[in-house]
Amino acid sequence: MILPPKALVYPMPVGIATAYDHEGRADACTLGFVGMCSHVPETVMIAINSTARRKTLESIKESGCFALGFPRKDQAAQADYLGIESGYRTDKLAAIGYTVTEGRDVHAPVIDQLDVTLECRVVGTTDFGSHTQIFGEILCIHASDRVIDESGRPDMSLADPLMYDDYGMQYYSLGEKVGRVAKLGRAFLGKGRDGGDVAVADAGPDQHQGDEGALKGLLEKLDRGEEVASGTPEFELFDRCAREAQAVTAAINTGYHDEAELRRLFSELIGKDVPQGFRLFPPVYADFGKNISVGEGVFINSGCCFQDQGGVRIGDGCQIGHQVVFATIDHGMEPEHRHDLHFGRITLEENVWVGSHATILRGVTVGHDSIIAAGAVVTRDVPPRSVVAGVPARVVKTI
Ligand SMILES: Cc1cc2nc3c(=O)[nH]c(=O)nc-3n(C[C@H](O)[C@H](O)[C@H](O)COP(=O)(O)O)c2cc1C
Numbered sequence: 001m002i003l004p005p006k007a008l009v010y011p012m013p014v015g016i017a018t019a020y021d022h023e024g025r026a027d028a029c030t031l032g033f034v035g036m037c038s039h040v041p042e043t044v045m046i047a048i049n050s051t052a053r054r055k056t057l058e059s060i061k062e063s064g065c066f067a068l069g070f071p072r073k074d075q076a077a078q079a080d081y082l083g084i085e086s087g088y089r090t091d092k093l094a095a096i097g098y099t100v101t102e103g104r105d106v107h108a109p110v111i112d113q114l115d116v117t118l119e120c121r122v123v124g125t126t127d128f129g130s131h132t133q134i135f136g137e138i139l140c141i142h143a144s145d146r147v148i149d150e151s152g153r154p155d156m157s158l159a160d161p162l163m164y165d166d167y168g169m170q171y172y173s174l175g176e177k178v179g180r181v182a183k184l185g186r187a188f189l190g191k192g193r194d195g196g197d198v199a200v201a202d203a204g205p206d207q208h209q210g211d212e213g214a215l216k217g218l219l220e221k222l223d224r225g226e227e228v229a230s231g232t233p234e235f236e237l238f239d240r241c242a243r244e245a246q247a248v249t250a251a252i253n254t255g256y257h258d259e260a261e262l263r264r265l266f267s268e269l270i271g272k273d274v275p276q277g278f279r280l281f282p283p284v285y286a287d288f289g290k291n292i293s294v295g296e297g298v299f300i301n302s303g304c305c306f307q308d309q310g311g312v313r314i315g316d317g318c319q320i321g322h323q324v325v326f327a328t329i330d331h332g333m334e335p336e337h338r339h340d341l342h343f344g345r346i347t348l349e350e351n352v353w354v355g356s357h358a359t360i361l362r363g364v365t366v367g368h369d370s371i372i373a374a375g376a377v378v379t380r381d382v383p384p385r386s387v388v389a390g391v392p393a394r395v396v397k398t399i
Pocket of ligand 1: 014027029030031032033034047048049050053054055056057079080082083084085086087088164
């Protein structure tokens with residue numbers, strides 16, 4: 001069936017925009033026309049009907065700012081009321097017993113009863129069609145303790161936001177959490193490309209559960225320093241992990257992420273949680289991803305490359321400079337063995353500082369408190385408390 005046109009986003013969030021009028025009276029109006037429109041600066045867009053009288057629109061235009069809160073499912077009746085009564089006629093917030101606090105960064109009322117509220121400064125408006133589109137740069141987000149998860153972020157299942165269907169004119173609550181963004185779709189990566197497998201029947205959860213077991217076995221084998229013959233299922237697992245690593249690093253390397261988000265994404269890349277004090281400046285690249293471990297207080301600067309199949313262990317407090325390469329694979333020396341792969345773990349003991357553009361090769365252990373000078377190519381173990389420099393790197397000083 002083809003239906004007539006309708007401004008339909010399915011479902012819509014329910015937002016509540018608030019602003020002070022020129023006499024300092026707070027008003028609020030319910031909005032479905034709410035959307036993100038930019039990461040830099042972090043900006044939201046709301047659209048308010050300019051063909052009808054809306055007190056909130058007038059107040060936002062006058063004050064140059066607004067707050068945008070998100071009601072919970074159990075606040076549906078209050079939200080609905082704010083969308084059918086006008087502040088021109090009544091003090092709507094008083095009518096539902098809601099109170100407000102002055103914004104921290106803007107002169108806009110923040111509704112105390114809402115769990116998540118954005119403080120926004122108007123950075124632009126457009127009049128298109130029936131509505132005025134208002135662009136609000138988000139200056140801060142109020143989030144009540146009840147919606148914050150253990151990683152310090154608002155968790156949507158705790159926030160229980162109200163949604164609405166503009167077509168059916170019904171409110172809905174969110175369903176269950178379905179799965180991780182930029183992870184669920186990875187089952188299809190590479191499918192349908194030239195030479196790729198277009199069938200998706202084998203991309204379901206079973207294969208991934210199987211992969212988890214196989215990955216554990218592969219990592220143990222690499223840990224024992226054993227070879228992995230090409231053409232074996234284990235070898236093919238390298239390829240699947242490489243594509244997963246490309247997907248996660250693409251997410252890390254695109255757009256802006258705060259430190260907590262980078263820790264979450266890097267944990268996903270390496271398949272285990274990183275310590276709280278771990279810091280990363282993107283971009284970062286990994287050939288495999290699943291054989292990296294980082295200690296407490298490690299900092300990795302931008303542009304580093306992890307060819308980590310053989311294992312990269314970075315001890316507590318290590319600092320890795322720009323564009324450092326960890327290369328854990330050698331090829332066979334003899335031409336007839338040139339396509340063989342030999343893996344060897346790289347270990348940095350605690351408190352190692354690796355200068356920019358250094359390359360550390362397969363099997364190397366760098367002793368604690370040592371320094372690798374910028375541009376060095378480290379082919380052999382480095383004793384503790386040593387400074388190495390050059391190509392190949394040699395000890396130039398003992399600390
Ligand atoms: C669920 C819901 C969503 C709404 N979405 C919008 C919207 O996106 N834009 C808009 O201009 N009005 C929207 N309205 C209507 C306004 O909230 C309503 O006209 C309100 O009474 C305006 O109040 P005010 O005059 O105090 O600003 C919506 C109403 C409801 C109930």
